[in-house]
Amino acid sequence: MRFLDSVARVAGALGFARRQFYFEPDSVVYEDPETGLIFSSYTSHNGISFRVAVPDPLPEDKIFDTVLQIVAPIDVGWAGWAWGGHMTYNPLAVAWANGTNNVVITSRIAYGYFSPPDYEGSVYTVLEKGTHINETHWQVTAKCTGCTRWGDDDFGYTTLEPEGQIKFAYAYSNTPVDDPADPSSSFGIHHSLGHPFYDLAQGANADFAAKVEQASGKPEEAPKETPKEEEEKEEGDEEDACE
Secondary structure, rough: OHHHHEEEEEEEEHHHHHHHOOOOOOOEEEEOOOOOOOOEEEOOOOOOOEEEEEOOOOOOOOOOOEEEEEEEOOOOEEEEEOOOOOOOOEEEEEEEEOOOOEEEEEEOOOOOOOOOOOOOOOEEOOOOOOOOOOOEEEEEEEEEEOOOOOOOOEEEEEOOOOOOOEEOOEEEOOOOOOOOOOOOOOOOHHHHHHEEEEHHHHHEEEEEEHHHHHHOOOOOOOOOOOOOHHHHHHHHHHHHHHH
């Protein structure tokens, strides 16, 4: 009886430990009415929203495009995002408003406590729908290619694992960058940072590619005529010419 009681106490203690260390992600589901994308979204204490959308299903090699959306109050000088959950040696996105009608997003990588240089390993393609400025906020929505795997042959590669909870990192400053018109502009140290946990299943999109294409603002190509349609059209043109 004492043995069973001891087992029950141990089991109870283990159960308590599981509950104690289990936590809900900081992110929530956000459905964007502009782009049609579903995001996993987190809003910082000062009102900056960082949102991530991913395709569903994911490729077996786990190398895939993502969409990052940043919505910031107008007085935020710049906002940064780290895909590896820390500020050094992983792909960064740094965004800011340039004037009253343009938002810049740039690919960077940090190696220390100085302004991070440009990073060619990831490319951000701004989506026209979901990128704008108004009197209170600026917003940028961009597809990122090269943000889910980084590294090199000498030191190895890191791959973003979308299953389960993922820790990302963000930073921001109320001080503007040195030259807002220059995507390679330098800027000062952040005023604050954070490390929220995301559940990327919240931002899974079955029609990811189609939504991204539509949000890019590119005009859709007219459907090509089949050989039979082309032949019928040519015959019709010949008949019109004879008349």
